[in-house]
Amino acid sequence: MKPLNTPPSFLLFLLNIYCPDNLLEEIEGDLIENYQFNLWQKGKFYASLLCALDVIRFFNPTTFKKSKSIKKANIYYTPFNPVIMWKNYFTIARRNLWRQKENSLINLFGLITGLIAFILIGLFAFDEFQFDKFHTNGDRVVRIVTEGAGANSAGSWAGTSPAIGPSLQQEFPEVGDHLRMYRISQKQLFNFEGQTFLETGGYFAEANIFDFFDIPFISGNPNTALTERDKVVISDNLARKYFGSEEATGKVIKIGRTDIVVSGVFEELSSHFHLDFDFLLPFQNLMDQVSDERMNSWVWQDFNTYLLLNDTESIYSLETKLLGHIEKYAHPQTLEMGFSYYVHLQPVRKIHLHSSHLQNDHAQRGNYGYLIGLLWVGLFILMIACINFINLSTAKAVKRTKEVGIRKVVGAQKRELINQFLVEAGLTVTISMIVACIAVVIILPYLNEFTGKSIAFNPFDDPRILIVLMALTSITILLSGVYPAFVLSGLSSAGHKVQSLLKPESKGEFLRKGLVVSQFALSILLIIGVLVVYQQVRYLNHTDLGFNKEQLVHFPLKGSTFNNFTTTKEEFLKIGGIESASICFGIPGDIIAGDQVIIPFPERRTLPSRIFAVDHDYVETMGFEVIAGRGFSEDFSTDKSHAFVINETAVVNLELGNSPEDAIGKDLEWQMWSENDTLKKGKVIGVVKDFHYASLHEKIQTTVMHIDPSSCWKMVARISSSDMPNVIDKMTETWDQFNTGYPLDYQFVDASFGAMYEEERKLSTLLGIFTLLAIAIASIGIFGLSAFSVQQRYSEIGIRKVLGASVVDIIQLLSKEYLILILIALAIATPVGWYVMKNWLQDFSYRITLDIWTFLFAGAVTLIIAGLTVSYQNIRAALMNPVNAIRDD
Amino acid sequence: MKGTHLGEFEELVLLATGILTDEAYAVKIAEEIHSHTNRTVSLSPVHSALYRLEKKGFVKSELGGATNVRGGRRKRIYTMTSDGREMLDRIRFIRNNLWNLLPEIS
Known part of the structure; x- marks a missing residue:
């Protein structure tokens, strides 16, 4: 027999490495056979090349050692009893949590505060999105808002003219009905049997207001309540103030100098209604006071006009059609007065959050931009807390090589190790979530007081909250647990252990540093935000108004x-x-x-x-x-x-x-x-x-x-x-x-001016609190990390000291890396912060200019806080007696 | 039977296995496909396709005799199962139906 020409042996060796044993023989055989054929046809070089290509291509999932199908074929593998294993995971997780107290406390503190902040912000945001969702016809009701056109009439306002509503209803079949309301800005004197009070918060409203909005009545008939001029509908609140427990409907009350019959009492208005009023007077009453000519005006922009459309789809098509109508009817009148405008249709459900640009608006308004900003802040804080967990777990990975090694030796598969570490993350997050929920219940009344809302938080009452909380728990577990689980389960039993001991800077080091940078970048961003908002609010309150507003x-x-x-x-x-x-x-x-x-x-x-x-x-x-x-x-x-x-x-x-x-x-x-x-x-x-x-x-x-x-x-x-x-x-x-x-x-x-910036003042307070939280969580995170790195380098520090390094040298050595990380974070956060805050300031016609000192100050604050946290560990390490460190080695 | 879907390449491999009644192993199958389609077929995709087909139950296999050309390694010989044959018939039936529906190009 002629000696066989085989492919280069290293190619077969390569195949040997990754090809599963049960497939190896046939694949090798095929490769060799093919090689013979190619050798005879195309020569040695070409045959080897083709063989090499084939070997490379066999590196694919179906013919790869660790593929799942192969594992199933492995008779030595029997899955463990899952119940027992899960019990074991919990035992180990509990013990680990208990043994590494410092570590666990840092994680718990971070996650608890992060979750509290996130839940509170989430509740607030959810509540803001609930406005005007309860009206039966809510999807068909729109408000007309006006946008000034031309140089002399820039800006948008919520008021419309009295003529526009009837005119649109007449012209466009899409408009089913119109409602005009006029806010009574002067206080009205109410008098019932000698009880006299000035009342604010009233509107003249057309009789069909109850078709537009769901306003439940306690007594009286909504259909006829506002049909005649000498009627008034009052809130339950007013009814009790003037009539006590007596039936209010039918009573005669004096408003100003006129006797007026109470025709109905409505329940306290929903806190999610964009309008807020205590009494409604018939629109007829206003029409009688004003000349017909004025009621047909397209110029008098003091009315809130709502339209009830026949279907929900026509909003956008109608808006385009309105342009011509406005130009035809409104512009002749307004241009004479030196301005002009166009109108937009605003769905009633969007009024609350999307009206902050409007002037002359009496609706209860939120601020969409601020809300989204707050949501981001909540997310940032939760992320900073998750990063703490990731960093501390992966940093401690080296310590757990023995444990992982033993588990692997007695037969643990990667899947089971991942499960074990996920359980550890799960336990920490779940404990944090429970504590956070209790804390939210305690804190919520204060938030309600601060925001003037009445948000409820009872997960057992409201299944939606429970579902969201569970989802949030899962997401947090995944965010913080998955990466450490993979790193830890990837530790090898023997080989890598030696490696990792020789080289304490494990593979995760780069990622860990990256995460620390992002933590601090987020914190610095928040500090910049707080500083700018605070400065602007200060500017608003203290800027020279051109006169002395005090006294x-x-x-x-x-x-x-x-x-x-x-x-x-x-x-x-x-x-x-x-x-x-x-x-x-x-x-x-x-x-x-x-x-x-x-x-x-x-x-x-x-x-x-x-x-x-x-x-x-x-x-x-x-x-x-x-x-x-x-x-x-x-x-x-x-x-x-x-x-x-x-x-x-x-x-x-x-x-x-x-x-x-x-x-x-x-x-x-x-x-x-x-x-x-x-x-x-x-x-x-x-x-x-x-x-x-x-x-x-x-x-x-x-x-x-x-x-x-x-x-x-x-x-x-x-x-x-x-x-x-x-x-x-x-x-x-x-x-x-x-x-x-x-x-x-x-x-x-001065009080009226102070009230104008209430929203900004609240924003700066909230931002301030959340920023403090973010910094606290991030600092405690690097506190843990620096403790760990000091521990790792204990012997090194000892040797350095023996060789004559001074305390200052050691501190410098240990602190340098954090200093660099924070400088990188500052470099990232500064342009982002500059951009975001510049945008925010665009809202103000009179504003501060961003200066470099704000950013430097933010950086300095972070450096000092981080420096103090880190140096506590570092100074302790630098001052130690080197004998303690080296004696054991 | 795990899934009834058959990729284009898998179909070719299955057909080739059917044609090569008694000597159907990866190298021969690759040659067969090459000779009919004139496309370069390397070994690894054929192997992968065969393993998948086996998992789906369209072919079955056993280890056959070793030859000197193969350096003493045995080969895995594949035969089409009745499921495989049925699958090919079905694909053909569907294709024929579709072809009948295709409008003539005038």
């Missing part, structure tokens, strides 16, 4: 105080603490009239403007700084009828000149409110420095002040005394002397 009090004039306001003012000025006072309409932080002014020369133009109706003392009382010309003065008789004071912005917008001085003496005209068709003609006598009359979200616009006693119905007073309660007492006394029948209804200007 300013204002109140509306009623009855006799209104009729003789000169006397009223004199009486109030007699009070010791009042420095000056002014009768006016238009107080910063309060309602400001939007109107327009006319520039007669060189060509006649009408431009939008804020109009302040004031008296001679207004500029002085408010403390505006006059930068050109003069304020109003009694010395000039023409000031009352022919003078205007404007702000700096007006000089630019009205194109009155390059400097404030240029504007003095320019002509200005204004359409009188009190007498139709009468123009007030006058000249600019002074320019004041720009002052903020509204929140800093809004830009300062053209502002014109003039003396117009007929439009003034408020009084503003500057208090000089520091004893505010005393002055208020005296003011109440003075007020009562006038016998108006109304109580004194006063407000502080």
